[in-house]
Each structure stands twice: as structure tokens, then as C-alpha cells.
Amino acid sequence: MSRDASPASDGPPALRTTGVSAGYGAAGTAVTDLSLRVPQGQVVSLLGPNGAGKTTVMRAVSGLLGLHRGRLTGGRVELFGKDVTGARASQRVRAGLAQCLEGRMVFPGLSVAENLASGGHVRRYRGGALTEARDEVLTLLPRLGDLLDRKAGYLSGGEQQMLAIARALMSRPKLLLMDEPSLGLAPRIVEQVRDIIVSINEAGTSILLVEQNARMALSISGYAYLLEGGRVYAEGTPEALEQDNDIAAAYLGAGTAPVTPRGADS
Incomplete structure (x- = not known):
């Protein structure tokens, strides 16, 4: 799949990471040279298997790496065009960022x-x-x-x-980070959470969504990044990702119905 495509938006994106690398001491590097962007007003998904580095990315963006004995070893994080790489978590919240942590907390x-x-x-x-x-x-x-x-x-x-x-x-918040909001929930409740995410976005909040439920995530996203081993393995629109047979088999399940992106004709 081509890596040339990128989500478009007027003005600075809600979030831009450039060459971000992060790790946890002796455990080594969890994320390497990761660049992504969330245009204002869009939902962007960050997908991948367990251990791919998704939660580390969220911590790097929110400023919470230090609480987990991690650190940023390279790269830059921007919120709405402002460099917040060295900013405290509370300063990022005042800049318009909020996060829903994995496990509800x-x-x-x-x-x-x-x-x-x-x-x-x-x-x-x-x-x-x-x-x-x-x-x-x-x-x-x-x-x-x-x-x-x-x-x-x-x-x-x-x-x-x-x-x-x-x-x-x-x-x-103007930008909401959501880490596995459907984890452990019954299918009926997952649908409710999906609808809530859509409503939040329609009210004007940009969203970076980490999800194991790739089909749900892609159905409400305008763009997605797939992580493997702490690196971006592929990226694109939900439609483009689905057309890649290897990605569809690995993330969406072979033989399942096509993803219906949000806003598509039924």
C-alpha cells in the first residue's frame, strides 16, 4: 500500500507527531520514528496487535510517559500547531487535550x-x-x-x-484520546459507545482512537494507522485499507462483510 496518502485539513492539525520514539528503560524502545496526524474535526484510528506500541503513543501525546517509567527519546509532539513536546500533562489539558485511559480508571x-x-x-x-x-x-x-x-x-x-x-x-477538550473504549463490553454496549464517539466528533471534537475492534473503529474513522513492532506498518482511509487483502485478512477477518464507513450510503 502506498504511504504517500495523508489526511487533509485546513489549518494546523489537532495533533501531529513527527519522528516520535519512546521506550521504558531496560525494556528498550516501544515506538520508533512514528509520525501521524489528526486533522481538526476528524476521527483517526490507531490499530494494531497487543504490544504494537499503541498505548505508548497515547502516553507520549498526553505527557504521561513518565508516570509509567517511560521517556520520549526523540521526535516532536504538536497540538494545534504548538510544540508541546516538553510540556507537562496539565499544560496539554489546558491546550485542549483530554484522554480516556484504557481500563476506564x-x-x-x-x-x-x-x-x-x-x-x-x-x-x-x-x-x-x-x-x-x-x-x-x-x-x-x-x-x-x-x-x-x-x-x-x-x-x-x-x-x-x-x-x-x-x-x-x-x-x-478539542482533542480526545480514547484508549480501547470498547474493551470488555458486550456487543450492545459497544454499539452505544460507537454512537457516543460519533456524537462527540459531530460536536466538533477531534479524536484519536485506539481500538482492538478494528471494524468498529474503521466504520467511524476518516483515516487509520496500523502499527507493528512500534512502527507504522500501513496507513490510509478505511476503504483503502480494506482493499489490501493482507490487511483485511489480518485485521478485519477473512470472509467478513466489508466495512461500511461512517456517512456511506446504506
Whole structure:
């Protein structure tokens, strides 16, 4: 497959990484010379098998590598045209970035309302701004409005995932990183999560999506990168990736129905 194609957009992309390399001490390099971009207003997927380096990429973008004893060994990270390579995670949040971590990572001992409030902490809302932000989030995820007083640890897996997404949205991000949002969920709930991602994007938020469920991810993405061994193995539109027989067999399952990209005629 040609590697010349790239997603197009007016203005600087929401995210651009250039030649990013990162690793974890004695474990060696997990990501090597990785360049990708997320145009403003688009969903871009980052796909690949376990151990391909997808979560490391997310940590490099969000500034969380150090929390996992990792470090950036080369390259550059830009948010909306601004170099944030050396910026702290909190500074990146103020620049418009938020992340839904793999495994949901809600605070089980806190209520849904308290989890949501924690998501707006970096924004330092004053007056009624925190309540306004919460109301906006609950409009998108109304189920959580009935659960505000419930401890997050008592929620179902699907409800916890919705809470994780809602907490990230409390900072009103312009770019949302989503790491395996469908992991461990029943097919019916996966469809709900898919619809939520679409709604978030339609409201104007750019999204970088890491997913094992490649078919779901490609159905809502405008562009995708496939990682193998910490490097970009292939990239392109969902339609182009599907036309590559090797990629379709490895990532989409041989003999399955074609991916129907978002917005395509039914």
C-alpha cells in the first residue's frame, strides 16, 4: 500500500507527531520514528496487535510517559500547531487535550458526580461554570444523570466506560484520546459507545482512537494507522485499507462483510 496518502485539513492539525520514539528503560524502545496526524474535526484510528506500541503513543501525546517509567527519546509532539513536546500533562489539558485511559480508571470510591468534578479540575472552573460543563456532558450521556449519587465502583462496565468518557469531556477538550473504549463490553454496549464517539466528533471534537475492534473503529474513522513492532506498518482511509487483502485478512477477518464507513450510503 502506498504511504504517500495523508489526511487533509485546513489549518494546523489537532495533533501531529513527527519522528516520535519512546521506550521504558531496560525494556528498550516501544515506538520508533512514528509520525501521524489528526486533522481538526476528524476521527483517526490507531490499530494494531497487543504490544504494537499503541498505548505508548497515547502516553507520549498526553505527557504521561513518565508516570509509567517511560521517556520520549526523540521526535516532536504538536497540538494545534504548538510544540508541546516538553510540556507537562496539565499544560496539554489546558491546550485542549483530554484522554480516556484504557481500563476506564474511574475512582470507584467516589460518586459519579465527584468523578465528573475531578475531570474539570485542571480547567479551574469558577462560579457556575463547573455545573454548566456537567450539564453539557449529561446532555450527551443522560444515563449518568440518574446515577450522580452512586459510587462509581457499583456501576456496570458499560456505565463505567460512559463515566470515563464523561469525565474526560468535563475539561471541554478539542482533542480526545480514547484508549480501547470498547474493551470488555458486550456487543450492545459497544454499539452505544460507537454512537457516543460519533456524537462527540459531530460536536466538533477531534479524536484519536485506539481500538482492538478494528471494524468498529474503521466504520467511524476518516483515516487509520496500523502499527507493528512500534512502527507504522500501513496507513490510509478505511476503504483503502480494506482493499489490501493482507490487511483485511489480518485485521478485519477473512470472509467478513466489508466495512461500511461512517456517512456511506446504506
